[in-house]
Amino acid sequence: MAEAEIGVIGLGVMGANLALNIADNGYHVAVYNRTTARTDEFAASAGELSDKVTACATLEDFVAAIRPPRPVIIMVKAGEPVDAQIAALKPLLAANDIIIDAGNANFRDTMRRFTDLEGSGLTFIGMGVSGGEEGARHGPSIMVGGAEDAWKRVEPVLTAISAKFEGEACAAWLGENGAGHFVKTIHNGIEYADMQMIAEVYGVMRDHLGMDAPTIAAVFSAWSTGPLDSYLIDITAEVLMVQDAHTGRPIADIIVDAAGQKGTGRWSVIESQMMGVPATAIEAAVAARSLSAMREQRALAQAEFGLPAQHDRREGQAVIKDLEKALLAGKVAAYAQGFAVMAAASAEFKWNLPMATIARIWRAGCIIRSRFLDEIATAFTNDPDVANLALTPAFSAMIRDTDASLRRIVAESAMNGMPVPALASALAYFDTYRRARGTANLIQAQRDFFGAHGFARLDAEGEHHGPWGS
Template sequence: MAAAEIGVIGLGVMGANLALNIADNGYHVAVYNRTSARTAEFAANAGALADRVTACATLEEFVSAIRPPRPVIIMVKAGEPVDQQIEALKPLLQDRDIIIDAGNANFRDTMRRFTALEGTGLTFIGMGVSGGEEGARHGPSIMVGGAEAAWKRVEPVLTAISAKYEGEACAAWLGENGAGHFVKTIHNGIEYADMQMIAEVYGVMRDHLGMDAPTIAAVFSAWSTGPLDSYLIDITAEVLKVHDAATGKAIVDVIVDAAGQKGTGRWSAIESQMMGVPATAIEAAVAARSLSAMRAERARAESLLGLPARQDRRNSQEVIDDLEKALLAGKIAAYAQGFAVMAAASREFGWNLPMPTIARIWRAGCIIRSRFLGEIATAFGADPDVSNLALTPAFSAMIKDTDASLRRIVAEAALNGLPVPALSSALGYFDTYRRARGTANLIQAQRDFFGAHGFERFDAEGEQHGPWGGTS
C-alpha cells in the first residue's frame, strides 16, 4: 500500500538532503535515483529517519509508493535531464499528480514545460531552492511558480521544510509558470554581485593596504555586527581565518583565483538586457568571473603591460571605514537592480510578483540572507509599486550616506590599478540614474545622422530629423 506523502527523484547532494529534511519534518518520503546503488546507499545512511523513507529500485515502484495525488520533486541536473525525467514519469502518473522541478532551471524552460503539460491532467511547478547543501538539509528559501491551487496542495510540506525567520516560513507562491525559477535566477544574480564586491574589497585590503588574511578576517567579523550583517560576510570572515595544513598558509592564499559559474548569473544578466533594465553590478560580476578563468592570458598581459605605479595611500583605517560604506552602497545597487528586473518581468509575464514577500523569504535559508532584506521588505511594504529601491526614503538616505565613501574607494582603486568592476559599475549606475540631464541627446543625434532614426525635441511634438549634410 502506498505510504509516502511525497517523492524525491535524484539523490545527489541537494536531493538527498532535501529528502532527509522532508523526513525530519515528519513526512514519509519515497526516493529514487537512476543509479540504484546510490538509492541503497542513501537508505542505509538514513539512520533514525529510515522508517520515514521508502527507497525504490525502479520508477514504477517509486510512483506506486506515493499516495495519490502524488507530488514528485525532481532534483536532477538542469536542462535535458529534466525533460527526460518528465517523459519517463508521464506514463506512470495520474490526473492531479504534481511534477515539481526543484533544480536551477532556466525559467523559460519552466514556462515551456508548464505549457507542455497543460491538458494532460498533470500539474507542473517550478521551484527555486536556495541555501546550498546546508539549506536543503535544515531549511532553504523556497520560491514557487505554478498554479496557485497546486501550491496550496504542497504548501504544508514546503513551508515545514523551509527556513524560518522569527517563526515565519521562508517559502511562498510567487506567481504562475516560471515565476519561482525567475526569482531564483535573480537571487543568484544578486549573489554574484554581492560575492564579487566582497572579493573586490578583500583585494583592496590585500593588495593596497598589505593586510594578511587573518587581519582581513577580523575586519569582516567586525562588519558582520553592523549594516553589512549577512551570511556572505559571515562566511567570508570564516574562510579567511582558516589555515592550510599542508603549507601553513591561509587557505585562501593557496586557492586558484579562477571562479566557477553554473549559468544563473549569466541568465540574470541576459534577462535584464532582454527587458531593457540595467543590472550593471550583476553584469560586471558575471564578466569578472569570466575574466578570472583567463588565468594564463592574464599572466601574459601582466608581463607585457605591467601594473600601474602605486600612488600614495591614505591612512589604512580611513580606507577600511570607506570600504565598509562602499560595500554597502554596492549592495544597494545590486539589490535595486535585481528588484527592478523582477518588476519588469512581472509586468511582461503577468506574474504580479509580490516584492515584499520575496524580500521576506530571502531573510533566512538562502545564500544572500541578511539584515538588509528586512529593510527591503519594509520599503516595498510601504510602497509596493516603487520603481526603484533608490527612490524609497530609507534607501535614498543610505545612498547619500555611502556616496562619498564609494567615490573615494573607486577613485583610489583606479589610481592604483586595483580592479573593482562591480563597485565601479554601482557608482556609474547611481551617477547615471540620478542625473536628470544626461548625454543620450548626442547618441540620438549620431543615430539620426547615420541611420535617420529620428529624435524628439524639447520644443516640438513628434519625431524630428536633423539638418545633416548641410540641409535645413
C-alpha cells in the same frame, strides 16, 4: 501499500539533503535515483530517519510508493535531464499528480514545460530553492511558481521544510508558471554581485593595504555586527581564518583565482537586457568571473604591461571605513537593480510578483540572507509600486551616507590599478540614474545621422530629423 506523502527524484547533494529534511519534518518520503547504488547508499545512511524513507529501485516502484495525488520533486541537472525525467514519469503518473522541478532551471524552460503538460492531467510547479547543501538539509528559501491551487496542496510540506525567520516560513507562492524560477535566477544574479563586491573589497585590503588573510578576516567579522550583517560576510570572515593543513598558510592564499559559474548569473544578465532594465553590477560580476578564468592570458598581460605603481595611500583604518560604506552602497545598487528587473518581468508576464514577500522569504535559508532584506521588505510594504529601491526613504538615506566613500574607493582603486568592476559599475549606475539630463541626446543625433532613426525634441512633439548634410 503506498505510504509516502511525497517523492524525491535525484539523490545528489541537494536532493539527498532535501529528502532528509522532509523526513526530519515528519513526512514519509519516497526516493529514487537513476543509479541504484546511490539510492542504496542514501537509504543506508538515513539512520534514525529510515522509517520515514522508502528507497525505490525503479520508477514504477517509486510512483507506487506515493499516496495519490502524488507530489514528486525532481532534483536533477537543469536542461535536458529534466525533460527526460518528466518524459519517463508521465506514463506512470495519474491525473492531479504534481511534478515539481526544484533545480536551477531557466524560467523559460519552466514556462515551456507548463505548456507541454497542458491537457495531460498533470500539474507542474517550478520551484526555486536556495541555501546550498546546509539549506536543503535544515531549511532553504523556497520560491514557488505555478497554479496557486497546486501550491496550496504542497504548502504544508514546503513551509515545514523551509527556513524560518522569527517563526515565519521562508517559502511562498510568487506567481504563475515560471515566476518561482525567475525570482531564483535574479536571486543568484544578486548573489554574483554581492560575492564579487566582497572579493573586490578583499582585494583592496590584500593588495593595496598589504593586509594578511587573518587580519582581513577580523575586519569582515567586525562588519558582520553592523549594516553589512549577512551570511556572505560571515562566511567570508570564516574562510579567511582557515589554515591549510599541508602548508600552514591561509587556505584562501593557495586557492586558484578562477571562479566557476553554472549559468544563473548569465541568465539574470540576459533577462535584464531582454527587459531593457540595467543590472550593471550583476553584469560586471558575471564578466569578472569570465575574466578570472583567463588565467594564462592575465599572466601574459601582467608580464607585458606590469602593474600600475602604487600611490601614497591614506591611513589604513580610514580606507577600511570607506570600504565598509562602499560595499553597502554597492549592495544597494545590486538589490535595486535586481528588484527592478523582477518588476519588469512581473509586468511582462503578468505574474504580479509580491516584492515584499520575496524580500521576506530571502531573510533566512538563502545565500543572500542578510539584515538588509528586512529593510527591503519594509520599503516594498510601504510602497509596493515604487519604481526603484533607491527612491525609497530608507535606501535614499543609505545612498547619501555611502556616496562619498564609494567615490573615494573607486577613484583610489583606479589610480592604483585595483580592479573593482562591480563597485565602479554601482557608482556609474547611481550617477547616471540621478542625472536628469544625460548625454544620450548626442547618441540620438548620431543614430539619426547615419540611420535616419529620428529623435524627440525638448521643445516640440513628434519625431524629428536633423539637417545633416544640408
